[in-house]
Amino acid sequence: MAGVVGLLLGTVAVRLRPGGGFRATLRRTRDALRDAYAHRHVPFDRVVTALGPGAPDLTRYTVNHDAEAIVPVTLADGTTVTPVSPTAAYAKAELGVLFEEHAEGHVASFLYRTGRHTPARIAALAADLAAFLTAVVADPDTSALPDVRQPAPVDPVSAVDHGRPSTPDGRRTLSGLVVAQAAHPGRPGGGRRPGGSVTYRELVEGATELAGRLAGAGLGRGDRVAVRVPRGPALAVALLGVLRSGAAYVALDPDQPATGTPP
Incomplete structure (x- = not known):
C-alpha cells in the first residue's frame, strides 16, 4: 500500500436504538461506535451477507460529518489559496446528508437521486431536520422531540427518466x-x-x-x-x-x- 495515493475508507456496521432523549441516545451511540470500531477489520460485505436478504438496505441512506472548516490559506509568498467544495456528479446513495463546519457556521447539504425523491420532499425533510436540531440545542435531555419524517420515494412510474423520455422534436423515446x-x-x-x-x-x-x-x-x-x-x-x-x-x-x-x- 506504500505506493497508493488517495482516500481509503472502511465501512463499519453499527446497530443503534434511539430513545430516552437526545443526550442519552448520543451516549449510547458513542458506546456503540466504540464497540463497532473493535471489529473494523471485518469486511462490510461479510456483514451484509451474514444479515441475509431480509436485512434492511445498509447503503440506502448516508450521513457524513466534515469537522474541518474550509477557509482560505495565505502562503509564504503572499499567494492566497481558496478551497473550492467539489460538486457531486451523481448520488452514490438514495439520500445522503453532509454536515460541514464552515467559518460562518454549520451547513447541511442533501444529495439525492432525483428518480427517487423530489425537491419538495427534500425541502420538507430539511425543515424537519432544522426543527429537530433546534429543539435539541434548546434542551438536550428532552424526549419530546419533533419527528423527522422520512421522505416518501417517488412513484417510479411517474419519475423522470435519467435518460430523456422524449427527443428534442417532441417524439417519445x-x-x-x-x-x-x-x-x-x-x-x-x-x-x-x-x-x-x-x-x-x-x-x-x-x-x-x-x-x-x-x-x-x-x-x-x-x-x-x-x-x-x-x-x-x-x-x-x-x-x-x-x-x-x-x-x-x-x-x-x-x-x-x-x-x-x-x-
Whole structure:
C-alpha cells in the first residue's frame, strides 16, 4: 500500500436504538461506535451477507460529518489559496446528508437521486431536520422531540427518466413510451414470455431500480453497458434499465461461449 495515493475508507456496521432523549441516545451511540470500531477489520460485505436478504438496505441512506472548516490559506509568498467544495456528479446513495463546519457556521447539504425523491420532499425533510436540531440545542435531555419524517420515494412510474423520455422534436423515446404505457390505466399487462410475465408497472419499477444502481456506479449518458441475459422479462427489465440510466446497451448472446464474448 506504500505506493497508493488517495482516500481509503472502511465501512463499519453499527446497530443503534434511539430513545430516552437526545443526550442519552448520543451516549449510547458513542458506546456503540466504540464497540463497532473493535471489529473494523471485518469486511462490510461479510456483514451484509451474514444479515441475509431480509436485512434492511445498509447503503440506502448516508450521513457524513466534515469537522474541518474550509477557509482560505495565505502562503509564504503572499499567494492566497481558496478551497473550492467539489460538486457531486451523481448520488452514490438514495439520500445522503453532509454536515460541514464552515467559518460562518454549520451547513447541511442533501444529495439525492432525483428518480427517487423530489425537491419538495427534500425541502420538507430539511425543515424537519432544522426543527429537530433546534429543539435539541434548546434542551438536550428532552424526549419530546419533533419527528423527522422520512421522505416518501417517488412513484417510479411517474419519475423522470435519467435518460430523456422524449427527443428534442417532441417524439417519445422507447423508455418514454414504456413509462407512458405503465401509467395508462387501461394497460395493466405487458412483457409476457414463456419464462414468466411482468406487468408494465413491474417492468418500469425493476428498470428504475437498475437505473439507480447504474447511476450509483457512475454510468449514464455516453456510456455503454453490456447486457448478457436470456430472452424473457428479465431481459426487458435490463434493457429498459440501461436506457433509463441514460446509457446505451450492448446486447450479448448468452448462448455464445464466454471466451468469445468481447470485453
